[in-house]
Amino acid sequence: MGKMEDRIDGRNANQLRPLACSRNLLHRAHGSARWSQGNTIVLAAVYGPKAGTKKGENPEKASFEVIWKPKTGQIGKQEREYEMILKRTLQSICLLNVHPNTTTSIIVQVVGDDGSLLPCAINASCAALVDAGIPMKNLAVAISCGLMEEGSIILDLTKSEEEKLKAFAYLVFPNSPLTVIPKVPLSKEQPIEQGIITSVTRGAMPVSGYFDCMNRGVAACAAISEFLRRSLQKQSSDDTSRAA
Amino acid sequence: MEQRWANAWRPTINEKQFIEEALRSEIRVDGRRLYDYRRLTIKFGREDGSSEVQLGETHVMGYVTGQLVQPYRDRSNEGTLAIFTEFSPMADPSFEPGRPGESAIELGRVVDRGLRESRAVDMESLCVVAGKSVWAIRVDLHIIDNGGNLIDAANIAALAALSTFRRPECSVGGGDSQEIIVHDPEERDPIALTIHHFPIAVTFAFFSEGNTLVIDPTYKEEAVMGGRMTVTMNSNGDVCAIQKAGGDGILSSDVVRCLRIASLKAAEMTTKIKEAVETYNAEVALKKVKRHPLLVAQKITVPDVEMKEASFEKMKNSDGDMESSPNQASTSRTNTNASVGRPKIWDPYSTSAPSISSSQLPGTVCTSNEPNEDQIMQTDEESKPDLRNDQISNATGVSSAIHQENSPPKSLKDAVKPKNKRKKNAERIAR
Numbered sequence: 001m002g003k004m005e006d007r008i009d010g011r012n013a014n015q016l017r018p019l020a021c022s023r024n025l026l027h028r029a030h031g032s033a034r035w036s037q038g039n040t041i042v043l044a045a046v047y048g049p050k051a052g053t054k055k056g057e058n059p060e061k062a063s064f065e066v067i068w069k070p071k072t073g074q075i076g077k078q079e080r081e082y083e084m085i086l087k088r089t090l091q092s093i094c095l096l097n098v099h100p101n102t103t104t105s106i107i108v109q110v111v112g113d114d115g116s117l118l119p120c121a122i123n124a125s126c127a128a129l130v131d132a133g134i135p136m137k138n139l140a141v142a143i144s145c146g147l148m149e150e151g152s153i154i155l156d157l158t159k160s161e162e163e164k165l166k167a168f169a170y171l172v173f174p175n176s177p178l179t180v181i182p183k184v185p186l187s188k189e190q191p192i193e194q195g196i197i198t199s200v201t202r203g204a205m206p207v208s209g210y211f212d213c214m215n216r217g218v219a220a221c222a223a224i225s226e227f228l229r230r231s232l233q234k235q236s237s238d239d240t241s242r243a244a
Numbered sequence: 245m246e247q248r249w250a251n252a253w254r255p256t257i258n259e260k261q262f263i264e265e266a267l268r269s270e271i272r273v274d275g276r277r278l279y280d281y282r283r284l285t286i287k288f289g290r291e292d293g294s295s296e297v298q299l300g301e302t303h304v305m306g307y308v309t310g311q312l313v314q315p316y317r318d319r320s321n322e323g324t325l326a327i328f329t330e331f332s333p334m335a336d337p338s339f340e341p342g343r344p345g346e347s348a349i350e351l352g353r354v355v356d357r358g359l360r361e362s363r364a365v366d367m368e369s370l371c372v373v374a375g376k377s378v379w380a381i382r383v384d385l386h387i388i389d390n391g392g393n394l395i396d397a398a399n400i401a402a403l404a405a406l407s408t409f410r411r412p413e414c415s416v417g418g419g420d421s422q423e424i425i426v427h428d429p430e431e432r433d434p435i436a437l438t439i440h441h442f443p444i445a446v447t448f449a450f451f452s453e454g455n456t457l458v459i460d461p462t463y464k465e466e467a468v469m470g471g472r473m474t475v476t477m478n479s480n481g482d483v484c485a486i487q488k489a490g491g492d493g494i495l496s497s498d499v500v501r502c503l504r505i506a507s508l509k510a511a512e513m514t515t516k517i518k519e520a521v522e523t524y525n526a527e528v529a530l531k532k533v534k535r536h537p538l539l540v541a542q543k544i545t546v547p548d549v550e551m552k553e554a555s556f557e558k559m560k561n562s563d564g565d566m567e568s569s570p571n572q573a574s575t576s577r578t579n580t581n582a583s584v585g586r587p588k589i590w591d592p593y594s595t596s597a598p599s600i601s602s603s604q605l606p607g608t609v610c611t612s613n614e615p616n617e618d619q620i621m622q623t624d625e626e627s628k629p630d631l632r633n634d635q636i637s638n639a640t641g642v643s644s645a646i647h648q649e650n651s652p653p654k655s656l657k658d659a660v661k662p663k664n665k666r667k668k669n670a671e672r673i674a675r
Contacts, residue, residue: 026389027301028336028463039290043388045334067341069332072309072384107334107341109388111305112290 008160009038016156016220021123021231023131029107031132035124037156039114044124046132048104061096062104066125069109082118089122089172089198095135104134115159116144118170118200123228130232139228140197141221142172145213147205153216167203169210171196171217175225253338255467263468267456273464274300279505281460282391284513286404286520292434292528293409297401300462301391303335304398306405307384312414312424315371315378323370323378327356327385327402335390336463347394354487355385355399358443358476362484365406366438372414377424379411381437392463395474399445400517407521410434442517443484444510445476448502454494459505473499475506479514 006012017038026032029045036042049062057063066087068079090106106125110117119142126140146157146168154161157168174197196214205213255263263273270278282300289295293308315322329352331339339345344352359365370379383405385398413432417425449461449469461469471491476484483503 026303026334028390029334032334043334045388047333047337050337067333069330069334069386072307072382105333105337107332109305109332109334109386 007154007158009158011156013152013154014216014220016224017158019224019227021127021228023127023232023235029128029132031128031130031134033124033127033131034111035120035127036112037116037120037123038158039112040116040120041111042117042121042124043109043111044121044128045107045109046104046125046128046134047107048132049099049102049134050104051102053101053103057103059101062094062099062102064091064094065103065105066090067105067107068121069107071110071113082121085118085198085200086121086125089140090125090129092197093126093136093138093140093174094129095137098135104129104132113159115157115162116170118142119144119172122172122198123224127228127232138174139225140172141175141225141228142170142198143217143220143224144168144170145217145220147203147209147213151209151212153209153212155216155220165203167201167205167209169199169201169205169213169217171214171221172198173218173221173225175221175229253336253463253467255464259464260468263465264451267451267458270456272458274462276460278457279459281509281513282462284400284516286400286517288404288408288520288524293405295401295404295408297397297404299391299393299397299400299460301389302393302397303387303389303391304394304401305386305388306398306401307386308405308409309382309384310409310411311380311382312372312377312426313380315375319367320375321371321378322367324380325360325365325367325383326380327352327359327383329355329398330384330386332386332388335387339387339390350487350489351395351398352385354395354445354474354476354485355402357485357487358399358445359383359402359406362441362443362476362478362482364439364441364443364478364484366440369438370411372424373416373422381406381409381411390463392466393447393460396445396447396460399443399476400513403439403442403444404517404520406437407439407517408436408524410436441478441480441482442510442514443476443478444506444513445474445485446502446506446509447472447474448505450492450494454492454498457494457498457502459509473502475502477503477506477510479507479511481507481510 009017011017017040018036020036021033023031023033025034025043026045029047031046032044034041034043053059053063054065064087066083068075068083068086070076070079086106086108094104106128108121108125110121122140122142129136130139143155144157144162146154146161146165148154149166154165157165162168173195201210266273272278274282276282282302283298285298287296287298289307295306297304297306313324316324329344329348331344331348331351333339333341339348365381370381372378383402385401387394387398410429410433412429412434413427415425415427417423447460449458449465450456450471450473451458451465451469453470458465461472466472469491471488471494473486473488473494475486478484
């Protein structure tokens, strides 16, 4: 790539904002996590699995509900869409047959919004699910990629960048499958083999641009998943059991 | 609804008896004394007007926003303050998403009465044009962890958020002087709200038919208690609101006792909040001062990374030149090494230098350790751009560029010194 022009906040195109993740912050929730990417901060809490499923859900499987809490004001259409995307994303990474006929609630509270809100929320709720001990196939790692005018890709967008860019994508990838099921062989060479879990794009972009985004996203997600795993392992050593 | 209640935590009979029995001998389950508050921590967000309050296990987030609106008819020269409480299902499994429940409404009302109806926040200063536009302040209180006594925690969160909130400055202007101009925060400093006093809510819980009185009940105690009373007072001892919605009756002498305790606690809490706000404000002020140089520093250091070695060498050379005796130079060299980066930013003239030398000569730097007469002259001249700078640097090119950046540790003396040097050099050139 060589030299790229700097972005407003002084990062280069491939640089992510500083990541931070802390878990087990709330006392009443069964699992909770706070994930921050720069000034975008999301707090996620998990309750469950609780008995029974909602109407319209398959009682043979574990079901999920996601409640999105904006920082201020009422929940709008966009938040409802985020709820739905988040729910389906999490459903696809969890083992649904372990607790049939149960509901797990994930509550997402936006603490700060500076772009890449949905990826941040996905990372936070993933960490919260781990904290609550919900059985999962693998972790999901989300990233936002933006397509610049001249065709180059920038990662981890801020809010002003999201408004300015003509097209951007939120991509979610699974990390290497070794977390819960020990049987699956650990293959570090191909960390993302099962393909993309979720892709939300905005604006028009050429096909090649989208694939560029994918490639960059995979590389960035490998880095984030490494960070996530490290922070999970660090904190799992001092995890204590909590009252239900 | 049914299912939500099934999720609520309810104490078993044993737990209930344990808590009550312990209270009878003035012992509380978390080891506090009867009139002790839990640990209070107040944190602030990265932007103005957001706070996070932790009172023991209770966790509340406050967030204040402002908006220009048309005022109410009957109060045309006053702004508005509205409090929205959000009992997030995050806090407690029994909290329902969507519409606020009974306790959420009660909490909102108690905080509202304490803050707004006691006129703690000055409303008239929020008016921009009477009858036309005023500021509407909205306080969002997110309960994110229910450890009991939400009212007190929410009240503190609201106060903390309000006292750090800054609204952008407004002025009336335009052709017909009817237009409202909202000034950018970068342009004019935003204004804080005027808060006359801090109404602090203090909640008491009663046990065993009002015989035992405790302050700041936890959620376990709340599940057992017979009644509750919230007294909102400020540090002057004024009662701003009292809320006792049914429950066990208590003697009026107990109410007086409650008021006395509450006024003490209110004073205590007020100082705590003010301290926290002050530290936050100091931090913000510090950030404002720092911000500029930091940005500049980043911009300069990023492309110059490979240059570091070169600049070390330059320093050596320039020291040698200035002192014109190699022994002295070597001693001063060690001193200056520590401050390699800094003078670059301070010296406004040398900013153009690094880019030239880094692009042109990474290799030649090392070879020109021996200072020679020509270089000395050019060095000193080039650091002053007003002196035929362009011609010299173009003519002599590579070797002179190394010495452009004279960066010994700067002091006030240095600011004066070069002038003399320049004269000397001019003389030398004349010769």
